[in-house]
Amino acid sequence: MSDSPADVAALSSDHHMRVDSLSSRPREILIVVANPSVSSNNNWPVGFWGAELTHPYYELTEAGFQVTIASPSGGPVAMDALSDPRDPSRWAAEDLITMGFVNTPELAALLEDTPALDSLDLSRFQALLIAGGQSPMFTFRDSKPLHRAIRTFWDTEKIVAAYCHGVAALVDCDLSDGTPLVAGRTLTGFSNVEEDYSDRAAGIQVMPWRAEDALRARGANYISAGLFKAFAVRDGRLVTGQQQYSGRKVAQTVIAALGA
Numbered sequence: 001m002s003d004s005p006a007d008v009a010a011l012s013s014d015h016h017m018r019v020d021s022l023s024s025r026p027r028e029i030l031i032v033v034a035n036p037s038v039s040s041n042n043n044w045p046v047g048f049w050g051a052e053l054t055h056p057y058y059e060l061t062e063a064g065f066q067v068t069i070a071s072p073s074g075g076p077v078a079m080d081a082l083s084d085p086r087d088p089s090r091w092a093a094e095d096l097i098t099m100g101f102v103n104t105p106e107l108a109a110l111l112e113d114t115p116a117l118d119s120l121d122l123s124r125f126q127a128l129l130i131a132g133g134q135s136p137m138f139t140f141r142d143s144k145p146l147h148r149a150i151r152t153f154w155d156t157e158k159i160v161a162a163y164c165h166g167v168a169a170l171v172d173c174d175l176s177d178g179t180p181l182v183a184g185r186t187l188t189g190f191s192n193v194e195e196d197y198s199d200r201a202a203g204i205q206v207m208p209w210r211a212e213d214a215l216r217a218r219g220a221n222y223i224s225a226g227l228f229k230a231f232a233v234r235d236g237r238l239v240t241g242q243q244q245y246s247g248r249k250v251a252q253t254v255i256a257a258l259g260a
Contacts, residue, residue, distance in 0.1 A: 019064035027260065028066045030125040031056060032117065032146065032166075034135035035073045041208050046134035050083035050092065052164055052247045053131050054101040059251035063260055068125070072145045074116030080134050083244070117145040127254050128153045132164030132190065132244070137207045140168040141214075147173045150181065154237070159257055163232070163241030163250045164190050165207075170240075171214045183219035187240040188233050191224040194243055 033048035053069065060067050071077050082091040085099040092098065101107045122128075128149060130140075140146055146169045153160050155176055162170050167189030173181045189211040198206045215222050224242055225231035231242040232249035234257060241250035 017062070019062075026066050027064065027258075028068065028125045029060050029127045029129065029254070030068050030070060030120070030122070030149075031060075031129045031131060032070050032072065032149070032169075033077050033114070033131045034133055034139055035071045035075065036078050037135045037138050039134065039206075040138055041205060044134070045078075045081075046138060047078040047080050048083075048131050048133035048135060049164060049244050050079040050085070050098040050102075051095055051244050052083075052133060052166065053079075054095075054098040055247035056129055056131070056251035057101070057107075058097050059248050059255065063255050065126075065255075065260070068120070069110050069114055070117050070120060071114040072117050072139070072143045074114055074119065077111050077114050083133070117149050122149060122152045123156070125153075125158070126258055127159035127161060129250065129254065130160075130162035130166040130169050131247070132162075132166035132168075134165065134206070136165045136168045137209070137211075140166065141171055143169060151176055154181065157237065159237050159239060159254055161239035161241070161250050161254050162189070163246050164243045165211060167211050167215065167240060171211070171218055180218045181238075182215055184221070185238055186221040186223060186233060186235045187215065187238060188222065188224050188231060188242045188246075189215060189240055190243050191227075193224075193227050197227060 033053050036047050039046050057067050081087050082089055085092045085095045150160055150173050170182050175181055192210055192212045195210050212222050228245060230245040230249050232246050232253045233240055234253050239250055239253050
């Protein structure tokens with residue numbers, strides 16, 4: 001009598017894709033997503049952008065990293081509606097990675113009660129990734145837990161990555177010596193041409209301020225690749241990505257920087 005699929009699975013627990021590793025210790029990475037909020041511009045419910053979590057999560061776990069999803073305040077988090085491939089708008093209907101994430105119970109459960117940043121032992125993690133979405137433009141710029149986490153990673157010479165509107169966390173973040181983190185560094189983030197596009201599509205001003213302008217004002221060398229082009233840039237231990245289509249490139253850049 002042949003074994004059932006369940007019996008075969010139980011006997012073959014080591015059937016997953018093999019990943020070469022330089023260490024037998026777990027390699028951990030922290031991804032921070034925004035807590036739910038309300039747009040001060042338009043009173044919309046806002047959250048994180050789905051693909052900016054799920055696409056890096058996919059890349060990093062495929063490469064053998066353990067990924068923890070946290071938020072500045074902890075607790076449940078939610079995607080911006082347009083980034084949910086199940087949304088009636090079908091704005092992100094082609095996003096199969098996010099669709100797989102939200103339809104996998106074990107992964108969807110990770111969004112129901114995220115740990116607060118200040119509750120974590122940050123020494124466990126090799127890199128910090130800060131995802132974007134709409135909420136970060138209302139909640140990240142002056143987030144003390146985020147600034148503390150960024151400084152901790154930077155002071156211990158670890159990688160800090162932010163992408164799309166997640167770069168809001170970098171704008172007013174000063175290092176331990178008082179200098180702006182972004183001053184003199186080459187980076188990217190959601191661009192003015194992309195904000196123009198979003199405002200035209202919505203028929204209103206979506207964001208209260210613009211990441212490109214704020215980063216330049218703080219002394220950053222801001223660059224971009226054009227409207228909705230997947231783009232990431234590394235300047236030493238700082239990795240940034242332009243917008244929601246850049247999350248996988250950011251993760252790939254982080255993986256390469258870690259020598260994994």
